[in-house]
Amino acid sequence: MSLAEFKKSRWFKLVWWIPALLIAFVVVVLVANWLRGLPAVADFIEQYPGKDPANETATPGFPAWLAWQHVLNAFFILFVIKSGILIRTVKRPAAYWTRNNTGLLRTKGEPVRISLxxxxxxxxxxxxxxxxxxxxVLLFVTDQWVRIVPRSWDVFPHALSTAIQYASLHWPAETGWVNYNALQVLAYFATVFIAAPLAIITGLRMVPGLADRFKPIERIYPVNLARLLHFPIMLYFLLFIFVHVFLVLTTGAINNLNHMYAIRNDDSWLGLIWFGVSIVVMAVAWVALRPSILTMIASLGGKVRR
Ligand code: HEM
Ligand code: HEM
Incomplete structure (x- = not known):
C-alpha cells in the first residue's frame, strides 16, 4: 500500500484515534491523582471507601449453582450475540426455515418462514x-440478590469513590468474595435487571409469528420501536462484557477466577483451569455450530430450504 493509498484507507483514522485515546487516558489518570491529593477528596474516599456494607452477604462466597449459571450465561450469550449480528449483517441468508405449522408461532394459518x-x-x-x-429464582430464594441489588443511596458516593480510585490507577482492594464494590453492584444490577429484561421485551416483540399477536398493542408499543432499541441494547452488553472481563483479568485474575469458576477464595490454579476449559468449550461450539449442523438441528422442527 502506498502512502497516498494508506491516507485514504480507513486504517488512516487510527493515526488520529490511537494518540487521542492515549492522551485522554493520561489526562484522566493525572486528574484522578490530582483529585486524590486534595484533602476534601481524600476525606471523601476515606468516608466512602467503595463498598456499601448494605451489599455484604450474610453467607460469604458463591454457591455452585451461581457459578454454573454464570458460565452457561457466558456460553449462551456468545451465540446470542453472534446470531444477532448475523441477522443484522447478512442480507441474503444461505437458508430459510419453515416451521412445521403448529403451535404458538402460527400466523393466520400461514407457516412462518425465517432465515436460519x-x-x-x-x-x-x-x-x-x-x-x-x-x-x-435462585437469587431471591437465597440471599445472593443482596450482592447485586443497590440497597442504600450510599451506593452512589461509594461508586464515585471507586471510579476515582480506578481512574487514579491505585485500585481498590478486591473483596468480591463477601462484597462487590459499588461500581460492580451498579453494573451487575444494570445488566441483570435492566438490560436483560429490555433485550427480552424488545426481542419478543419482533419474533416472527409472535409479532402478529402483539398487533393490538401496535399503537402503544410499535414493532419498529423494539427494532430501534434492540441493537443498542446489544451494544450495552458488548461494552459491559469487555469492561467486566478486562477488570476481572487485571484486578487479580487468579483470585477472581477462583471465585466464579472454582468457588474458592485462594491462590490455587483451579479457577484459571476451569475458565480455560470453558473457553475451549465455547471455541469448539463456535466451530461445530456451522450452517450444515444448524440445518440438521433446525430440520427437527421444520423444513430448511435454500
Ligand atoms: C467469559 C468471560 C467472563 C469472565 C472471566 C467472568 C468473570 C467473573 C467473575 C470472576 C465474577 C466474580 C467477580 C468477583 O468475585 O469480584 C463475575 C461476576 C459476574 N459476572 Fe462475569 N465473567 C464473564 C462473562 C460474563 C458475562 C458474559 C456476563 C453477562 C452478560 C457476566 C455477568 C456477571 C454478573 C452479573 C456477575 C455477578 C454475579 C453475582 O454475584 O450474582 N459475566 N464474573
Ligand atoms: C429473549 C431474548 C431475545 C429475543 C426473543 C430476541 C429476538 C430477536 C429477533 C426476533 C430479532 C430479529 C429482528 C428482525 O427481524 O428485525 C433479533 C435481532 C437481533 N438480536 Fe435479539 N433477541 C433476544 C435477545 C438478544 C440479546 C440478549 C442480544 C444481544 C446481547 C440480541 C441481539 C440481537 C441483534 C444484534 C439483532 C439484530 C438487530 C438488527 O438487525 O438491528 N438479542 N432478536
Missing part, C-alpha cells in the same frame, strides 16, 4: 432465557 440465522437466534435466546429465569 433468525432460527438460531431465537433458539439460543430461549436457552439463555431459561437459564436467566433459574438465576432470578
Amino acid at each position: 440465522n433468525h432460527w438460531f437466534h431465537v433458539g439460543i435466546d430461549t436457552l439463555w432465557l431459561l437459564n436467566g429465569i433459574v438465576f432470578y
